[in-house]
Amino acid sequence: MQTADSARLIATLADRGTQLALVATGGGSRAISHLVATPGASSVVVEGLVPYARQAVDRLLGGPQESYCSDRAARRLAIAAWQRAVDACGRPADAVGAAVVASLRTVRAKRGPHRVIVAVQSLAATSVATLELVKDARSRDAEEDLAALLLLQEIERTSEPDADPHVSFGLRPDERVTRRVCSAPQTWRDLLADTCRLSGSGTATAVPAPGRLLFPGSFDPLHDGHRQMARIAEEIAEQPVEFELSIANVDKPLLDYCELETRRAQFAGGPLWITRAATFVEKVALFPRSTFVLGADTYTRLADPRYYGGSSAAAAAALRVIAEQARGLIVFGRARGGVFEDPAALDVPQPLRNISYFVSQREFRHDISSTALRRERLACDPS
Numbered sequence: 001m002q003t004a005d006s007a008r009l010i011a012t013l014a015d016r017g018t019q020l021a022l023v024a025t026g027g028g029s030r031a032i033s034h035l036v037a038t039p040g041a042s043s044v045v046v047e048g049l050v051p052y053a054r055q056a057v058d059r060l061l062g063g064p065q066e067s068y069c070s071d072r073a074a075r076r077l078a079i080a081a082w083q084r085a086v087d088a089c090g091r092p093a094d095a096v097g098a099a100v101v102a103s104l105r106t107v108r109a110k111r112g113p114h115r116v117i118v119a120v121q122s123l124a125a126t127s128v129a130t131l132e133l134v135k136d137a138r139s140r141d142a143e144e145d146l147a148a149l150l151l152l153q154e155i156e157r158t159s160e161p162d163a164d165p166h167v168s169f170g171l172r173p174d175e176r177v178t179r180r181v182c183s184a185p186q187t188w189r190d191l192l193a194d195t196c197r198l199s200g201s202g203t204a205t206a207v208p209a210p211g212r213l214l215f216p217g218s219f220d221p222l223h224d225g226h227r228q229m230a231r232i233a234e235e236i237a238e239q240p241v242e243f244e245l246s247i248a249n250v251d252k253p254l255l256d257y258c259e260l261e262t263r264r265a266q267f268a269g270g271p272l273w274i275t276r277a278a279t280f281v282e283k284v285a286l287f288p289r290s291t292f293v294l295g296a297d298t299y300t301r302l303a304d305p306r307y308y309g310g311s312s313a314a315a316a317a318a319l320r321v322i323a324e325q326a327r328g329l330i331v332f333g334r335a336r337g338g339v340f341e342d343p344a345a346l347d348v349p350q351p352l353r354n355i356s357y358f359v360s361q362r363e364f365r366h367d368i369s370s371t372a373l374r375r376e377r378l379a380c381d382p383s
Helices: 006-016 030-036 054-061 071-089 140-159 186-192 224-237 257-265 280-286 296-301 312-325 350-354 370-380
Strands: 019-025 045-049 095-103 114-121 125-133 177-183 198-201 213-216 241-246 272-275 291-295 328-332 334-336 339-341 356-359
Touching (some): 006 030, 030 045, 030 140, 045 071, 054 071, 071 095, 071 114, 114 140, 125 257, 177 257, 186 272, 213 280, 224 241, 224 291, 224 356, 257 272, 280 291, 291 296, 312 350
Parallel strands (some): 213 291, 241 272
Antiparallel strands (some): 114 125
């Protein structure tokens, strides 16, 4: 491998009390072996993962990805690594998660570019570095070295942001590393560290009063269907809607700061609550006696034991809490395979049905899906 002062890096991280978890897929795994072979690494490196097959990446990230070599994939892997570091050390401020995804030279000619993307997650910031390589200018072995070196450099930048990295790349004149850093306000850091449960923006106040009209969702992306649902819900409830975006999901990694900023920006300063409420029971607790706007798919999950560890008893207990503490549910149908799914026809327990208002197909139908929109966006912008 080319120049990388891993002894200096390990010493710096150890002095700061850093606990580091790394993930490498598609290339760059040499950085892991390079670090763990350095004396003192056991006090710094929590673990190194190499989920090479797509199925292994899917298990780590909670499902299939639109792209496996992208800015977003790298960030998701980095925050998954950060969570694993936190789980190991119990100190969010000391945890660092780093990930590299790569599309490198292989036995078959690639139609797309050869590139390396590194993401690093800390409590303070999410950073991403991208390096596009001149195609077929190097051997696979040389490209692997560059992927590993970029990962090591970006870890060093996190530990010493103002220092010049002690890594030598030997890039060609037409190759360069592009970077972006998303630094987090204190409220987002508190959410990530799980020391607070919600943060308001726009016209949302610091502490939610009871009796709100709340529209929870991932909003990936926010689209016209969501906006139509919000307008109809406002007419039904006769009050303004507020949106809720949770950084936590039951079976997926947390949202990183770049992702959180992208989704927050869609609301253009409107009333948005950013929370760490992964389950609907948590949302009901944060927003007491409120009315919630739901799609049919989310509505059916409320009663599905699969979302409660497979326990029917846990699902029934959760439904009791929702039925007792929520003021109401406004439920919208959706199209599946061109067929409209009528929310009133869904098989749900009676306590849930008792607090539900079902919006008919005549009142609302919107066939576009968030998945289709993400695929369209990816076709235009692979990052």
